[in-house]
Amino acid sequence: MIEVRCIEGRWAPMVICDICNSPIDRRKPGWQHEGLALWVMDDSTESGSPLHVHKGLCDRKADTRDALMGSEELGVHLFHLFYNAGYSVKDVPHLKELSDMLQEIG
Numbered sequence: 001m002i003e004v005r006c007i008e009g010r011w012a013p014m015v016i017c018d019i020c021n022s023p024i025d026r027r028k029p030g031w032q033h034e035g036l037a038l039w040v041m042d043d044s045t046e047s048g049s050p051l052h053v054h055k056g057l058c059d060r061k062a063d064t065r066d067a068l069m070g071s072e073e074l075g076v077h078l079f080h081l082f083y084n085a086g087y088s089v090k091d092v093p094h095l096k097e098l099s100d101m102l103q104e105i106g
């Protein structure tokens with residue numbers, strides 16, 4: 001899920017694991033901070049709601065009930081959201097400056 005959380009006095013959108021309710025943040029050390037998007041495909045509605053989960057224990061706990069699933073790396077999934085909302089890199093003209101600023105404030 002995507003939530004806005006207050007971290008050290010700053011509000012920021014974060015990807016939260018739907019299984020353990022902890023942020024998925026690959027900047028933290030360890031494989032357990034890598035993420036996946038998983039979804040059950042419903043052919044009758046041609047849609048599916050994604051789960052955002054940590055790789056490993058959390059994605060194995062996701063209850064899929066042997067349903068037909070789709071999955072992708074979290075970074076690819078987030079890029080698809082960005083693209084499917086009509087954005088491209090040219091819509092963020094100061095991407096490098098924005099990235100540097102976000103890394104500075106953590």
Ligand SMILES: [Zn+2]
Nearest residue numbers: 017020054058
């Ligand atoms: Zn998790």
